[in-house]
Amino acid sequence: MTIHSPATDNSATERLRDQIAAVLTRARQRTLTLTDGMDEAELTAQHSRLMSPLVWDLAHIGNQEELWLVRDVGGREPIRADIDELYDAFKHARANRPTLPLLDPTQARGYVGTVRDKVWDVLDRSELRGSPLIDGGFAFGMIAQHEQQHDETMLATHQLRTGAPVLTGLAVPTVAAPVTGEVVIPAGEFTMGTSTDPWALDNERTAHRVRLPGFAIDAAPVTNAQYLAFLDDGGYDRPELWSTHGWAHRQEAGLVAPQFWERDSSGNWWRRVFGVLTPLRPHQPVVHVCWFEAEAYANWAGKRLPTEAEWEKATTHDPATGAVRRFPWGETEPDDTTANLGQRHLEPADVGAYPAGATPAGVHQLIGDVWEWTASGFEPYPGFRAFPYREYSEVFFGGDYRVLRGGSFGTDPVACRSTFRNWDHPIRRQIFAGFRLARDLVEGEG
Structure with missing residues (x-):
């Protein structure tokens, strides 16, 4: 060639x-x-x-x-x-x-x-x-x-696939202690979407102003250790934590843990990663969970999934100047110091492994590692125009699709922007998806 x-x-x-x-x-x-x-x-x-x-x-x-x-x-x-x-x-x-x-x-x-x-x-x-x-x-x-x-x-x-591993990658970054806590995003308007990025796809257009109340968003995606606490607390056996559709799917599909998790006879959890069985890493973002699992975890934690507008504001909006950042960290393209992208590693990095990629407010790993489920359905922005063909976005608007943001370790930088929108059915787990949580502010916060 x-x-x-x-x-x-x-x-x-x-x-x-x-x-x-x-x-x-x-x-x-x-x-x-x-x-x-x-x-x-x-x-x-x-x-x-x-x-x-x-x-x-x-x-x-x-x-x-x-x-x-x-x-x-x-x-x-x-x-x-x-x-x-x-x-x-x-x-x-x-x-x-x-x-x-x-x-x-x-x-x-x-x-x-x-x-x-x-x-x-x-x-x-x-x-x-x-x-x-x-x-x-x-x-x-x-x-x-x-x-x-x-x-x-x-x-x-x-x-x-089953069988012997055929892919290799660099060792993924680890941390001694994960990033924890949450960041308050003040109320106000911000610019969502883009009208200027020459390679942005039709569903990212057009740029429009959105006003949001203040909210808090987790500083990092939910980790394996955090998700394991939900599992150990009977999260998969408590219908009150699940929506009606989510509980029906959990029962029909027999969900008991994230996909590719395996428990040995001693009670230890392992995760299968491209044909290799590895011990569950506590500080790694949980991956291969469907939207219904993310929703149930959020209910258990007393929080909720962020809307995609909240996710994008936390990622791009500079409250000090009102400017829009191209990426959480600023204007420069992603590299191996700011985000886990491009199949360089074959799994997510521990939360906190990319401090140079955090927002000025301290929200980490919004780009790369795991796609993040949001609460939002997939709908067009104001001024949407299908281009250059309807089948890329328009035919998927509506229905039960849920928006994912941020890309994963398997996403290339060319297909990963702060405005980039992914979507899938809420039952899908084979995608490299995790999530982070948000919550409304109580009186006196923000």
């Missing part, structure tokens, strides 16, 4: 072209990490009915890149128009994809390589302006984000 050599011209267009080349290359390297080194049987197997075979994700990544960058932006002839329907995510449910006449691993790798070679030519020839689709390199950024989102989905498939 050809690797693009970024241009060295100092013009703004060439710098943007270099940036695009870098994020596309990084996404492809990760895709190959998730699919190379596995035999054909592993790649074509369905490791869970919730997930596609890895080989479907691989070819789907190439097909979306062909549709948007080769055909639409580049105006080129189709490479494989005959497979468009096979890799249309809305035409075939995940559970049914193994029965389709999919490209085999060799064919899929060849296809995505051919597509990418043509994309490099399209990128070299594009002025990166002239229409909303390509202004600021939007279409290229959208495709880089799409590939990284599927890479995170494939990472979740790796967590669900």
Whole structure:
């Protein structure tokens, strides 16, 4: 597969072209990490009915890149128009994809390589302006984000598979004592969403003013030790802590602990991490819990889940100046001192492991480690306009979806902003999701 050599011209267009080349290359390297080194049987197997075979994700990544960058932006002839329907995510449910006449691993790798070679030519020839689709390199950024989102989905498939481990990562940061307590966020207006980020997706737009009463939010996500106290106090056996729908799901699904937790004969808890059984780490954020579990824990703790507006205000709003921070810590892009992102580690870091990534008020790890469930349903912002296609966001508005914020250790920085919105059904646990709590202020606080 050809690797693009970024241009060295100092013009703004060439710098943007270099940036695009870098994020596309990084996404492809990760895709190959998730699919190379596995035999054909592993790649074509369905490791869970919730997930596609890895080989479907691989070819789907190439097909979306062909549709948007080769055909639409580049105006080129189709490479494989005959497979468009096979890799249309809305035409075939995940559970049914193994029965389709999919490209085999060799064919899929060849296809995505051919597509990418043509994309490099399209990128070299594009002025990166002239229409909303390509202004600021939007279409290229959208495709880089799409590939990284599927890479995170494939990472979740790796967590669900059985057999010997095939992934490796750096040792995750630990702390001697976790961050605890909560931070008061004063009442007032703030700007939510964005109208200026050139690669923001349609559901993040448009920027709008939101007024919130004061609230308190936990300084860190809920940890394994905290969640274990809920479990030990009979949290899974107390229907009064659960909503009606949540209790029905807990019973139907037989939930007794977070997914991938295992208890040995001595009563000690372990967690299975990509095929490796490890002792439960007390200071690590709890992960692989569904929204109903988070809601029950919040009721047990006498608090609640934050709304997504509260989450974003705690993340971006500077009460001293009224300015909006791009990230909790300021304007600089995430790096390995501020956030656990990009599959660098294969699990969340202990809470408090990234002090440089905290907000000025002292809220930690809002970006990376675990997606955080919020209390909010997935709805459009004022002024929403579907772009460039309805199926990215619009068709998911309403229903029972709940919004998640902040990204996880498996989220790439290109697909993780303070304004980025994720969503899923409240029963989902295979995603890398945890939560933090909030509460209303009592009289005299704030």
